[in-house]
Amino acid sequence: MSETVVRKNPRRADAQHNYDVILAAARAAVAERGGDIVLEDIARNAGVGIGTLYRHFPTRQELLEAAFLDEALELRQRAEDLKAAPAPLDALIDWLHLQMDFGAHGRSMGAAVMNAKHTEGTEIQIACVDMREAGAVLLGRAQDAGEVRPDVEIIDLLRLMHGIVIANEQAPDQSRVNPMFDLVIAGIQA
Amino acid sequence: MSETVVRKNPRRADAQHNYDVILAAARAAVAERGGDIVLEDIARNAGVGIGTLYRHFPTRQELLEAAFLDEALELRQRAEDLKAAPAPLDALIDWLHLQMDFGAHGRSMGAAVMNAKHTEGTEIQIACVDMREAGAVLLGRAQDAGEVRPDVEIIDLLRLMHGIVIANEQAPDQSRVNPMFDLVIAGIQA
DNA sequence: ATACTATACGGAGGTTGCCTCCGGTTGCAA
DNA sequence: TTGCAACCGGAGGCAACCTCCGTATAGTAT
DSSP states (O other): OOOOOSSSOOOOOHHHHHHHHHHHHHHHHHHHHHTOOOHHHHHHHHHSHHHHHHOSSSHHHHHHHHHHHHHHHHHHHHHHTTOOSSSSSHHHHHHHHHHHHTTTHHHHHHHIIIOOOSTTOOOOHHHHHHHHHHHHHHHHHHHTTTTTTTTOOOHHHHHHHHHHHHTTTTOOOOOHHHHHHHHHHHHBOO | OOOOOSSSSOOHHHHHHHHHHHHHHHHHHHHHHHHHHOHHHHHHHHHHHHHHHHOSSSSSHHHHHHHHHHHHHHHHHHHHHHOOOOOOHHHHHHHHHHHHHHHHHHHHHHIIOOOSSSSOOHHHHHHHHHHHHHHHHHHHHHHHHTTTTTTHHHHHHHHHHHHHHTTTTTTTTTTTTHHHHHHHHHHBBO
């Protein structure tokens, strides 16, 4: 959750410290308010000036991406764990459920994490690709087992999970989430 | 597109005129910029003060809803038209495609139009309910024909359409939209 | 035609959040 | 210890939101 991120060209100790503190504050804020965080609040909670925040995270997007890095890593790990599960389709389903849970404050995460189209080599970009590839393995297993149609692609599934979350985000009742999910699952089965 | 909206307690002629002009400006803006319209631009283009805009549309949401009223009406009409189509499932599919096209600038519309949970009796609320019910008829026909599973609900389909649109909104390539759509369609079939 | 008033107009200005810029500060290597 | 590259931080400019209230006028009553 809060391991110090190591950088290629090492920064000064104070800079690294501020980076960590800001990131921690951002994570806390995202956890409770979702993606519509107020950057100046983050800075204040972190005990740094707004300028410092912007130096470390030039865009709101970058801050969000950094805040979600852990989630991407964990989702990848969960996929790894599920590779050994006996029922490939169930494993895939479980993992897709996790996708929705993790992206619960979805709008924010979605844009940041779902697409790995960002500047090559970013930590978050790599993490996203890894996560997606791990998911692709789960999908592949289910396909090899003949449980899922071979033409289904992991990116579509991930985006659908994301779509389900945000389409229900401002709805008062979350009761449609599961039916929608089941409908998608029905759609991928062989 | 621009029929004068009649109101219960008639307003002054100048007020009605301004209402119409503002709405026209809002529709134009929405058509080209999507939901992230700038209210002061709308007012300027309409040739009224910002105060006047806010009197007629106290919240951004209300303005958007009013701007999308036509689309909801047209979607309802399209559903009516498709009721006579020979192939029920194809008719449903066509209509769902229309949903995506109309909601193309989706984020804005989505919240406003997809849910009919707003204050009872609003024009837009009624229009949404009507639209959805018209869609439900299409769905029902496909179900009666044995082409779609009987447990599918129209609300889930609409939200999935919405979800597909917004999940792809910030993606550079729209190429996943159709696969995702097809996947959903596969999921509803009997 | 005139006067009256409920209704409507409009924009100045307060608020919030975004982001930049640059004078001052400081870690750290020599 | 010193010098400077790296870093800090917040003042301030900007954009958009929204409110408030003095002014204007449509519609009506006389």
